[in-house]
Amino acid sequence: MTASAPPRPRMLVVGDVMTDVIVRPDGPLVVGSDRRAKIGLYPGGSGCNQAAWLAHFGIPVAFAGRVGRRDLAEQEQALRDAGVVPVLSADDERTTGMLIVILSEDGERSFLTDRGANDGLSAEDLPFSMLNQIDLVHVSGYSLFTPGPRAAVMALMAVARARGITVTVDPASVGFLEEVGPSNFLGWTSDASIIFPNAEEALCLTGTRNTAEQIRxxxxxxxxxxxxxxxxxxxxxxxxxxxxxxxxxVEVADTTGAGDAFLAGFLAAHLAGKGIDACLHRGVEAGARATTVLGGRPTAGDPLPRVWGEV
Structure with missing residues (x-):
């Protein structure tokens, strides 16, 4: 029997592909010596995680990014297994990106990042034809922090907006935001209609801790x-x-991917035509429950339902 084709993607996510090395030390790090720890390898990358969560919530979604050539088949299969249509390009010089996540006792994270092949994303990897029949394009901010990928992604965003396709963006990293300058990021994302910063990113972008002023x-x-x-x-x-x-x-095990689950829950409800209030509550529920499992993507044992009602 021939397998049925996946449904036409309604969303395109453009972002990063990473392998997450998640380290949970048994106690404080001992400089110059050993500390016992639990260490695991997980598929990651903010954009990939977001696409996987969107598929988990029943949204037909494609993901575009760049990986090392030797990992291409494995990364494509990982996305297919998550229910995502992969649109990956292979890099002959760079390896797939890698991220070391060090978890504190309360589940908070610190990152060490090697961007790898993500920094080679180019216009050839993002042909405008991939926008055909797409309702929404979401861009992970990580794709905007390096000149080459930024030019390619901004061109795609501009064409999407000109075609009447909703464009959304999340800043992704306060460290990289500070590095490139918030005013630059605001300019680069002028074609987006929805932005998803976390609290630290909102502070960086607006220059104020006053939440009302941040909103304004x-x-x-x-x-x-x-x-x-x-x-x-x-x-x-x-x-x-x-x-x-x-x-x-909830009892927090790992906050990795919580923001990605939040965004996916929000946008899944948005694509289902829900109001802002319903979108917000579904995003919060998804983000909170995602912290109860290790890793940044949904798994078979996730406490979240695969499809929420009409979503």
Whole structure:
């Protein structure tokens, strides 16, 4: 029997492909000596994680990115296994990106990042034809922090907007935001209509800790600002409404991918035609429950349902 073809993607995610090395030390690091730890390898990359969560919530989605050639078949299969249509390019010089995640006792993370093949993403990897029949393009901010990938992604975003396709973006990394300058990032993402910063990224982009001023600043530049505030939940606002949602109480195992699950939950509800309030609450629920499992992607044992109602 011939396998049925996957449904036409409604969304295109452009972003990074990483292998996550997650390290959970048994206690504080001992400089110059040993500390016992649990170490595991997981598929990662913010954009890949977001695509996997979107597929988990029933959204037909494609992911575009770049990997080392020797990993191409494995990375494509990992995306297919997650329900994502892979659109990967192979890099003959760089290896697939790698990220070391060091977890503290409360599940918070510190990162060491080798971007690898992600920094070779080019216009040839992102032909405008991939926008055909797409309803929404989401861009992981990691794709904008290096000149070559940035030019390719910005061109794709501009064409998407010109075609009336919704473009969304998440800043992805406060460290890289500070490195490139927030004003530059704001300019690079002017074709996006929705932005998804976390609390630290919102502070960096706006230059203020006052949450009301953050909202005013961002909604003057984007149609909708959705700010993830960790244990405090999240809020979403446009020029006429500001809504908040508290975070459910859960036992945190690993916060890796929580923001990616939040974004996927929000956008899955958005594509289903839900209002901002429903989108926000579904995002918060997804993000909170994602912290109860290790790694940044959904697995067979995830506590979240694969499809939420009409989504």
């Amino acid at each position: 600043f961002l909604t003057a530049r984007y149609d909708l600002a959705v700010i993830k505030r960790g244990a405090e939940g999240a809020e979403a606002a446009n020029l006429s409404v500001r809504l908040k949602a508290p975070a459910p109480k």
